[in-house]
Amino acid sequence: MVDADQTFVIVGGGLAGAKAAQTLRSENFSGRVILIGDELDPPYERPPLSKGFLTGEKDRASVFVHEPGWYANHDVELHLGQTVTHLDRAAKTVRLGDGSVIRYDKLLLATGAEPRRLDIPGTDLAGVHHLRRIAHAELLRGTLASLGRENGRLLIAGAGWIGLEVAAAARGYGVEVTIVEPEPTPLHSVLGPQLGSLFTDLHRQHGVTFHFGARLTAITGQDGMVFAATTDDGDEHPAHAVLAAIGAAPRTALAENAGLALAPREEGGGIAVDASLRTSDPDIYAAGDVANAETPHLGHRVRVEHWANALNGGPCAARSMLGQDAAHDRVPYFFSDQYDLGLEYSGHAAPGQYDQVVCRGDVGKREFIAFWLREGRVLAGMNVNVWDVTDPVQRLIRSRVQVDPERLSDPDTPLESLVEGHL
Numbered sequence: 001m002v003d004a005d006q007t008f009v010i011v012g013g014g015l016a017g018a019k020a021a022q023t024l025r026s027e028n029f030s031g032r033v034i035l036i037g038d039e040l041d042p043p044y045e046r047p048p049l050s051k052g053f054l055t056g057e058k059d060r061a062s063v064f065v066h067e068p069g070w071y072a073n074h075d076v077e078l079h080l081g082q083t084v085t086h087l088d089r090a091a092k093t094v095r096l097g098d099g100s101v102i103r104y105d106k107l108l109l110a111t112g113a114e115p116r117r118l119d120i121p122g123t124d125l126a127g128v129h130h131l132r133r134i135a136h137a138e139l140l141r142g143t144l145a146s147l148g149r150e151n152g153r154l155l156i157a158g159a160g161w162i163g164l165e166v167a168a169a170a171r172g173y174g175v176e177v178t179i180v181e182p183e184p185t186p187l188h189s190v191l192g193p194q195l196g197s198l199f200t201d202l203h204r205q206h207g208v209t210f211h212f213g214a215r216l217t218a219i220t221g222q223d224g225m226v227f228a229a230t231t232d233d234g235d236e237h238p239a240h241a242v243l244a245a246i247g248a249a250p251r252t253a254l255a256e257n258a259g260l261a262l263a264p265r266e267e268g269g270g271i272a273v274d275a276s277l278r279t280s281d282p283d284i285y286a287a288g289d290v291a292n293a294e295t296p297h298l299g300h301r302v303r304v305e306h307w308a309n310a311l312n313g314g315p316c317a318a319r320s321m322l323g324q325d326a327a328h329d330r331v332p333y334f335f336s337d338q339y340d341l342g343l344e345y346s347g348h349a350a351p352g353q354y355d356q357v358v359c360r361g362d363v364g365k366r367e368f369i370a371f372w373l374r375e376g377r378v379l380a381g382m383n384v385n386v387w388d389v390t391d392p393v394q395r396l397i398r399s400r401v402q403v404d405p406e407r408l409s410d411p412d413t414p415l416e417s418l419v420e421g422h423l
């Protein structure tokens with residue numbers, strides 16, 4: 001039983017932090033809950049920033065995790081626009097940018113990730129964008145609208161999920177889009193070449209130009225504005241704006257400076273936590289993009305930069321902080337929307353981990369499920385324009401049962417029948 005006079009502090013006002021605060025209250029924690037975020041807005045969801053919010057279909061009010069009054073109504077003390085600059089584990093305090101110091105009994109680090117920056121000349125020009133925050137999305141949306149009106153060109157560095165989603169949104173505004181990507185296909189390290197090329201075809205059909213096998217080396221400007229970008233193969237690409245969509249890095253500085261154990265970079269980096277999301281300090285927890293968690297059903301650590309991981313990880317950390325026997329053992333889950341293609345991806349199949357890709361359905365019509373297998377066991381599954389299959393796909397992954405690839409690829413064989421008798 002946790003004392004009512006305890007103070008639980010959450011650093012990071014994103015989805016993981018907001019959901020942790022909600023769970024503390026729904027589990028009847030009656031002590032102080034303090035949520036500190038360096039953004040001015042209360043916690044919001046980021047997926048719409050590269051989709052409906054960017055296209056203008058979703059308004060600002062729709063992206064927030066809770067109604068504005070929720071925090072006060074649930075006695076959650078919000079400190080917005082405040083950066084936690086120092087964590088003192090011995091004194092059990094955090095220091096804020098304004099110099100104030102807050103003592104904690106339990107602490108949750110939900111500091112998320114930040115976009116990687118292009119380390120090339122020209123990134124300070126007006127018209128060079130990153131996309132993580134709502135303010136970034138508002139700026140980019142304005143840029144896309146004006147480029148669309150003026151036959152402008154957007155150059156996107158990186159054909160990952162965010163680069164591709166922004167490309168789709170930009171085409172909706174009528175913007176000319178070029179994507180520069182060092183790998184030979186989009187999403188190469190996530191999906192492999194076969195499935196990656198599906199996205200090449202999809203975007204080409206919508207008028208996007210790809211420049212594969214090259215990296216940006218410089219962005220050149222005229223009167224302080226983006227004018228063109230060059231790649232390491234010597235090509236020059238005319239551009240009026242550039243989006244750097246080259247991935248994100250976990251925000252580990254606080255944890256690192258406080259001496260908490262981090263996961264090695266080659267294992268995804270981030271703050272190392274056990275399955276209950278506890279760090280190497282028993283009073284400090286981490287959840288969401290910043291956490292690299294032991295995941296029992298996978299049998300190894302993984303850092304997941306996805307919405308569902310923050311949605312479920314925040315509550316799991318909150319329960320652990322309350323002394324409950326909680327474990328974060330979800331199958332990683334991700335979704336994306338590009339033009340009329342919607343997909344859900346479950347599981348984890350890093351490059352080199354799988355030895356076979358099996359598709360079920362009509363790949364040409366973009367209505368299928370792809371499975372990544374190792375020795376006949378499903379590691380990951382992606383349903384494209386096929387819905388309500390996430391549960392059986394995740395059951396297959398979790399079961400670790402060896403499946404017959406022919407039956408797996410046969411749409412007339414119910415997915416459920418492949419695991420029956422094995423769970």
Ligand SMILES: Cc1cc2nc3c(=O)[nH]c(=O)nc-3n(C[C@H](O)[C@H](O)[C@H](O)COP(=O)(O)OP(=O)(O)OC[C@H]3O[C@@H](n4cnc5c(N)ncnc54)[C@H](O)[C@@H]3O)c2cc1C
Binds near residue numbers: 083110287
């Ligand atoms: C444009 C975009 C689109 C996405 N689309 C999808 C999608 O379609 N599907 C999907 O599954 N996932 C998607 N994601 C990923 C998903 O949004 C993230 O996994 C999720 O936001 C992680 O939540 P979090 O709470 O861990 O971190 P964040 O949302 O990053 O929140 C962390 C917060 O902590 C703050 N903070 C950090 N350090 C400090 C400090 N020292 N002091 C105070 N505050 C601090 C940060 O500024 C931030 O506000 C998308 C992400 C982006 C950026």
